Every structure is written in C-alpha cells, then in structure tokens.
Amino acid sequence: DGGITQSPKYLFRKEGQNVTLSCEQNLNHDAMYWYRQDPGQGLRLIYYSQIVNDFQKGDIAEGYSVSREKKESFPLTVTSAQKNPTAFYLCASSAGTGSYEQYFGPGTRLTVT
Amino acid sequence: RKEVEQDPGPFNVPEGATVAFNCTYSNSASQSFFWYRQDCRKEPKLLMSVYSSGNEDGRFTAQLNRASQYISLLIRDSKLSDSATYLCAVNTRGGADGLTFGKGTHLIIQP
Numbered sequence: 001d002g003g004i005t006q007s008p009k010y011l012f013r014k015e016g017q018n019v020t021l022s023c024e025q026n027l028n029h030d031a032m033y034w035y036r037q038d039p040g041q042g043l044r045l046i047y048y049s050q051i052v053n054d055f056q057k058g059d060i061a062e063g064y065s066v067s068r069e070k071k072e073s074f075p076l077t078v079t080s081a082q083k084n085p086t087a088f089y090l091c092a093s094s095a096g097t098g099s100y101e102q103y104f105g106p107g108t109r110l111t112v113t
Numbered sequence: 114r115k116e117v118e119q120d121p122g123p124f125n126v127p128e129g130a131t132v133a134f135n136c137t138y139s140n141s142a143s144q145s146f147f148w149y150r151q152d153c154r155k156e157p158k159l160l161m162s163v164y165s166s167g168n169e170d171g172r173f174t175a176q177l178n179r180a181s182q183y184i185s186l187l188i189r190d191s192k193l194s195d196s197a198t199y200l201c202a203v204n205t206r207g208g209a210d211g212l213t214f215g216k217g218t219h220l221i222i223q224p
Contacts, residue, residue: 031209042117042200042214043157050209058211090156096209100145102202104156 003027004105006091011110013085021076021108023091029103030096032074034058034066036087037107043090049074050096078110085112116140117203119215126191127223133187134218136201145204146184148175150197151217157200161186188220196222 004025013019025032031050035043035058045058049068063082068074074093078085088109092102119136126132138146149157161168163184167176174187184203188195198217205213 033211035214040121040216042216043202043212045211045213048209048211056210088154094209100204100209100212101147101159101162102212103159107156 004091004093004103006089006105006108008108009106011108013110013112015112016080017112018077018079019085019110019112021078021089021091021110023074023076023105024072025074025091025093025105026072027093027095027103028071029093030071031094032068033092033094033102034064034074034076035090035092036060037090038087046076078112085110116205116213117201117215119199119201119218121216121219123219123221125221125223128191128193130191131187131189132191132220133185134199134220135183135185136203136215136218137181137183138201138203138205138213139182140203140205141179141182142207143203143205144207146175146177147202147212148184148186149200149202149214151200152197160199191222193222193224196220 033048034046047066049055065077091105146163148160151157163175172189201215202212
C-alpha cells in the first residue's frame, strides 16, 4: 500500500530531552512537510523540503530541526529549546512541481511533562 | 487580517439539508486552494482541490471567488458521516512551499 507512515503514534518525554519523530513515504513524492496542530487550532508549518538534502524553515521552526538524506524520509527532531512541544505533529508529502495537493500521515501525539 | 480565516462554528445541520461555508484568504497572489476533512484526533484528509472554474465531486461542490478572495464548500443532502471539521488550505507561499491552513469549521449533522 502506498502512503505515509509516522511513528510512534503516541510519545511521552520529559522536559529537557530531545525527541525525533519519524516520517516515511513510499509515494515517490519530492516534497515533504512537517506541521503541528494545537487543540482548536489550524495546522502550522514547521519545516518543508522540496528535494533531498535541502529544506526550508516554515512559520514556527524555532526549537526544531530536520534532515532529508533520503527521498522517502523526513525526520523531525523536537529539541529542548522548543518552549511548548506538546502537540499533534503531522507529516505530509506532495508530488511537487505542478501538483501541490498534500497528503498526510496519521500523526504523532507528543506529550512533554 | 489573518492569512486564512474560517468561521469555527459549530454548524448544527439536520440530516439531508444543504450546508455551505466559506474561507477567506488575504494573499491575492495565492494560486492553489484545498478543502480537507479532519475527524476528531485524526489526520486531515484531502477532500477537494479548488479550481478557478469550481469543482464538484458527488454531493460536494467547491468554488473560488478571486475578486472577493474566498473559497466555499457546499455539501448537499448531508449525511451523519459528514460530521467533521473542515479545514481550508491555501498555497500562500507559491510552488511546493507548504500550505497555510484555517482553523477549521466544525460541522455536526443531526439525525
């Protein structure tokens, strides 16, 4: 089955720890994205990547880091510098040039206490 | 003015009725527009892309009004299963640079 997978579904961490969220896609999409969603809020863009080995900051990149070493994978690290890390994290991908529909993975709910 | 705005609702609508909601956007250069459906505690699922000529898929119709900078979603013959939050998304940055989402409109279809 083609799609986007994110793991784990739920993640609990202590404050001050870095944590890495996984995102993998087998859709052969060029572009990948990370968003966060807080209760009652829309999605906000953290980072995006249009091509391997290249990525750009979105609207709320502070306290996060990413890498894009493979086309299929776009992991997100939530660092201890992120002030309010508890949120629902969603990864998405799109084919890229000429086709901008984004498809989402099931998300990771991160709780930091 | 926020980049993408939606009426949060909730819209309480009887089963079988027609319901419509709008989404306004501030960047007149925006080129791509989408409606997503999000169920509680799930990921958004693409419902429709919105083209300049409008787009229809079964009971769902989406339209774009560039002059007034809004997109609309019309649901006809609403079903209980249509209950969800509907997110509007706009490509305000251009290209494949990520979407700007509204906060969503909560729709409740009542039996």
